[in-house]
Amino acid sequence: MGGLLLAAAANADAGVYVAQNVAFGIIAALMVFSAFRVVTTDNVVHAAFYLVMVLAGAAAQFILLGAEFIAITQVLVYIGAIVVLFLFGIMLTKAPMSGEEKLSRDNWALGALTSVVLLALLGYVLVDGFGKDKLPADLLPTPTAAISDAIFGGYLIPFEVISLLLLAALIGAIVIARRD
Amino acid sequence: MFLNQFLLLAAVLFCIGVYGVISRRNGVMVLMSIELILNSVNINLVAFSAMTGAVSGQVFALFVIAVAAAEVGVGLAIVLAIFRNYRSVDLDDVDLMKG
The missing domain is CATH 1.20.5 (Single alpha-helices involved in coiled-coils or other helix-helix interfaces)
Structure with a gap:
């Protein structure tokens, strides 16, 4: 999926927005990898820190989109407060730290099927509905x-x-x- | 930049979050997956805001961030109460109202 996003970024608007598209591709690949680790890793604390990677990547995407205030708020509220709250929750519930207890259900394949079908549906609808739309060329910070x-x-x-x-x-x- | 690259990234993150909500047993991990879902919605809102030039999308992204903070506070309190009563955060153990 990361490769697909990278390819989409590389093809978009060749020449004008190369730096932004390369940055988007790298950050998007990092975000997708980290999000995948959040839902698959066997260590709760590692999951919290992979979540930090996803949230920081989202803040970087907001800066790419010119939404500086949202990016700052994202870092303050999500990374500063919510992740710390998660770490406290992990600490207080004595969740398994070293992965000796299973964190995922046995019927995870059904969940994977559900989300893959959902992704195919969403991807089809998005490409069909917004395939030609481009962001404005003079994208200034709000x-x-x-x-x-x-x-x-x-x-x-x-x-x-x-x-x-x-x-x-x-x-x-x-x-x-x-x-x- | 295409609008679609941001929308597709958000869709991928949303589906990963849905997978996490379905497949995780630990209550804290389910809440983390919900954060992934809310975050992907924020990317969509800000992308549409940049596309149309209207500031409403960013305002609603701020509202979503505030609601996410409230949701995590109450959610972790509920997980803590479950842990206190069952000595476990395994959501499969919480079947008191199962028919």
């Missing part, structure tokens, strides 16, 4: 001011709802996890 204008302008009520959701999740996590 100014952070534009994002904040959108959040505190047209998306103010969704933003408040998200704040309330975070508060509810915070209180809910405390209530569920505390000993009583």
Whole structure:
């Protein structure tokens, strides 16, 4: 799959966007490999660190797409907070560290079949629907001011709802996890 | 750059995440696979935002990141509560409501 993405990147827009396409191909191959290791490795801690690779690769893709603020937020929230939360979860649940216990089900082949069929379907639909679409040639970084204008302008009520959701999740996590 | 290269990358990550959710037994590993799925959605949103020039896609990517943080907090709390009651995070052991 990584090779396919690399080939697609190499063929796209020859001459103009060579550096971006090479960067995209390398990062995409790294992300797909790391994501595959996340779901196949027998060591929980290794899986958490492969997840860091995937999330950092996604941040790099956001920078390629000109979304700097999203990339910074991705690094702050995902790599800084969520992965640390995962490491705490692994530590507190005493999950097997050295792979002496099986982490995957025995009927994993059925799951692989499901996801391969899903990928074929999604790939067909995407190539059929967006096969010719190109990103604009003058892809400038989005100014952070534009994002904040959108959040505190047209998306103010969704933003408040998200704040309330975070508060509810915070209180809910405390209530569920505390000993009583 | 084609729009499709980002969409196909996101589709591959999504399918790997779906495989992880189906095939993993450990509760923490299932949550990690869900993170893969949410992250692939973010790549889609930002790619469409770059394509159309509208900033809405990036705003929704930020919202997805916030929801993912909340989801991981509650999810790990639930896994912790399961571990406290069953002394295991194997999801096959949690069959109290199985008919």
